[in-house]
Amino acid sequence: MPKGHGADVAGSRQTGGVYAVLSRGPGGITLSEFDKDGRPLKPGRTVEHLATEVARLERDRPRWVWDDTSTWYPGLLRAGVRVERCVDLRLCRAILRNSALAAASELAAAPPDAWDKATPDARASSGALFDLDEPESTGGPVEEFARQRRTIAATSDPARIGLLLAAESAGALIAAEMRFAGLPWSSAEHDRMLTVLLGPRPRAGERPTRMLSLLERVRTILGAPDLNPDSPPDVLKALAAAGIPAESSRSWELQKIDHPVIGPLLEYKKLARLLSANGWNWLDANVTGERFHPDFVPGGVVTGRWASKGGGGALQLPKQVRGAVIADPGWKLVVADAAQLEPRILAALSGDRGMIEAGTADDCNLVTVGAASSGGDLYAGIVASGAVDTREHAKVAMLGAMYGATSGEAGRLLPRLARTYPRAIAFVEEAARAGERGETVSTRLGRSSPRGAVTGYDETATEADTSKRRTQSKSWGRFTRNFVVQGTAAEWALCWMAGLRGRLRAFGGDGFLTDEPHLVFFLHDEVVVHCPADRADAVETEIRAAAADAGRLLFGRLPIEFPLTVAIVDNYGEAK
DNA sequence: TATTTAAGCGCC
DNA sequence: AAAGGGCGCTTAAATA
Numbered sequence: 001m002p003k004g005h006g007a008d009v010a011g012s013r014q015t016g017g018v019y020a021v022l023s024r025g026p027g028g029i030t031l032s033e034f035d036k037d038g039r040p041l042k043p044g045r046t047v048e049h050l051a052t053e054v055a056r057l058e059r060d061r062p063r064w065v066w067d068d069t070s071t072w073y074p075g076l077l078r079a080g081v082r083v084e085r086c087v088d089l090r091l092c093r094a095i096l097r098n099s100a101l102a103a104a105s106e107l108a109a110a111p112p113d114a115w116d117k118a119t120p121d122a123r124a125s126s127g128a129l130f131d132l133d134e135p136e137s138t139g140g141p142v143e144e145f146a147r148q149r150r151t152i153a154a155t156s157d158p159a160r161i162g163l164l165l166a167a168e169s170a171g172a173l174i175a176a177e178m179r180f181a182g183l184p185w186s187s188a189e190h191d192r193m194l195t196v197l198l199g200p201r202p203r204a205g206e207r208p209t210r211m212l213s214l215l216e217r218v219r220t221i222l223g224a225p226d227l228n229p230d231s232p233p234d235v236l237k238a239l240a241a242a243g244i245p246a247e248s249s250r251s252w253e254l255q256k257i258d259h260p261v262i263g264p265l266l267e268y269k270k271l272a273r274l275l276s277a278n279g280w281n282w283l284d285a286n287v288t289g290e291r292f293h294p295d296f297v298p299g300g301v302v303t304g305r306w307a308s309k310g311g312g313g314a315l316q317l318p319k320q321v322r323g324a325v326i327a328d329p330g331w332k333l334v335v336a337d338a339a340q341l342e343p344r345i346l347a348a349l350s351g352d353r354g355m356i357e358a359g360t361a362d363d364c365n366l367v368t369v370g371a372a373s374s375g376g377d378l379y380a381g382i383v384a385s386g387a388v389d390t391r392e393h394a395k396v397a398m399l400g401a402m403y404g405a406t407s408g409e410a411g412r413l414l415p416r417l418a419r420t421y422p423r424a425i426a427f428v429e430e431a432a433r434a435g436e437r438g439e440t441v442s443t444r445l446g447r448s449s450p451r452g453a454v455t456g457y458d459e460t461a462t463e464a465d466t467s468k469r470r471t472q473s474k475s476w477g478r479f480t481r482n483f484v485v486q487g488t489a490a491e492w493a494l495c496w497m498a499g500l501r502g503r504l505r506a507f508g509g510d511g512f513l514t515d516e517p518h519l520v521f522f523l524h525d526e527v528v529v530h531c532p533a534d535r536a537d538a539v540e541t542e543i544r545a546a547a548a549d550a551g552r553l554l555f556g557r558l559p560i561e562f563p564l565t566v567a568i569v570d571n572y573g574e575a576k
Numbered sequence: 577t578a579t580t581t582a583a584g585c586g587c588c
Numbered sequence: 589a590a591a592g593g594g595c596g597c598t599t600a601a602a603t604a
Contacts, residue, residue, distance in 0.1 A: 313597055315588075
């Protein structure tokens with residue numbers, strides 16, 4: 001393992017190493033303290049005023065251990081209490097339960113129990129709350145914490161999995177803090193944009209004027225006065241009746257058709273999407289006090305990416321409306337995204353020197369966006385290597401390699417890419433083959449893919465069965481191929497963000513979260529920090545330093561670069 | 577009528 | 589012959 005894995009993900013010194021376990025029981029909240037080896041420091045005691053007690057103990061910088069950050073931390077934040085670090089037992093359990101690094105541990109062999117269940121909230125929405133078959137609980141947070149410590153100690157690489165668990169838990173804190181702080185949102189600007197594009201806000205159930213006039217044109221051209229444009233079958237029927245053959249009413253299908261109705265129809269669909277997904281109803285439901293409070297779900301995706309839930313659609317915020325994200329007066333938004341993150345992750349994972357070199361700054365491929373950028377444009381570097389002839393081809397070929405494309409342009413370009421970067425391509429190919437064989441694959445830090453549904457061959461299978469299975473196996477191979485890259489990129493992003501949080505905290509001053517520079521948004525490979533204007537340059541420096549830290553945490557001394565595109569703006573829409 | 581599924585499209 | 593990974597949300601359509 002490369003050097004650097006023992007470092008604390010938040011960039012802070014390890015002090016004391018005290019774990020403060022919080023549990024809820026019939027008798028109220030209990031606090032138990034343990035040393036880093038899991039030995040009890042003092043008898044557990046009942047906590048009367050949680051926020052007060054947490055604030056008092058936080059001065060000793062313990063790691064707070066609780067079942068689920070989303071049920072403990074929001075209340076603490078509302079009470080004005082932040083914590084530096086935690087162990088989220090549910091998130092850690094999910095990783096440890098499945099990790100190949102812990103395959104020989106007691107946890108891997110243990111039967112499923114209540115700790116494997118989703119959060120109570122998710123259980124309620126999935127209708128499984130009253131599952132009478134739920135197995136006997138295998139203890140509270142104290143027992144589970146001890147079990148996880150034993151499991152970690154027994155893994156083949158405790159530092160590696162430990163970094164992942166720390167990053168995952170830090171992510172849970174960050175998600176809660178971002179929801180608490182909220183993304184600055186100008187409802188007036190949002191309304192103005194909607195009015196320009198759609199016309200004034202109509203009464204409930206009515207279409208805005210711009211949509212009505214487009215619809216009128218579509219109905220006239222097609223000779224279908226009763227056409228319901230929001231019903232795909234209805235649209236297909238009307239098109240067919242007008243002699244326009246269409247496979248589906250998908251935009252990219254319609255775009256290929258040369259007919260006067262296509263223009264207004266596509267424009268209608270675009271506006272209909274804006275209205276239903278991010279129109280006035282969205283604004284009413286999701287913006288309060290000029291803040292949008294995104295509901296992130298750390299670890300919500302099998303690969304380790306975050307998911308989101310609720311009508312806000314935090315991870316699908318369209319570029320169209322980002323102009324409504326406006327910094328407070330005297331404040332700025334610092335928007336940073338990692339340039340070509342996934343291809344760089346693949347270069348690092350595979351140790352492909354040529355691809356690493358292609359992503360390294362030199363005269364021919366220096367990133368020109370952001371004056372202080374280090375690191376090159378990876379795609380330009382690939383072009384410079386002679387593997388492909390244009391930047392667009394480099395991009396298509398790389399994405400195809402990571403997603404498992406075999407046909408089309410990506411399929412045609414892949415052999416050339418494989419000749420120039422054999423190790424990188426072999427790496428994803430091997431991940432795909434493993435998936436096809438029904439094996440699991442793992443990310444850099446040890447998150448493993450779920451067991452696939454790929455089954456062995458069976459003599460009684462018909463030819464159709466065999467063919468179907470081959471298709472499924474190929475499909476699962478594309479999943480595992482992508483899993484290693486997407487999952488490791490998610491780990492990099494978690495380390496980046498966790499490190500940034502620590503850095504912002506360290507230079508933030510004495511104010512509470514929202515009085516200081518703080519994270520307000522995250523989008524897989526992009527972060528947004530809201531900060532006083534005079535701190536923006538310093539924040540940019542910290543963001544870049546955190547990215548460099550993340551690269552070292554995952555890949556040690558490997559000379560892989562993770563350049564960022566950083567924009568200091570008043571509104572999110574200005575950042576491209 | 578209530579709930580589930582599918583289509584379509586937004587994000588990375 | 590074709591063969592692109594991961595998500596969530598809204599609306600319409602299908603099903604219970």
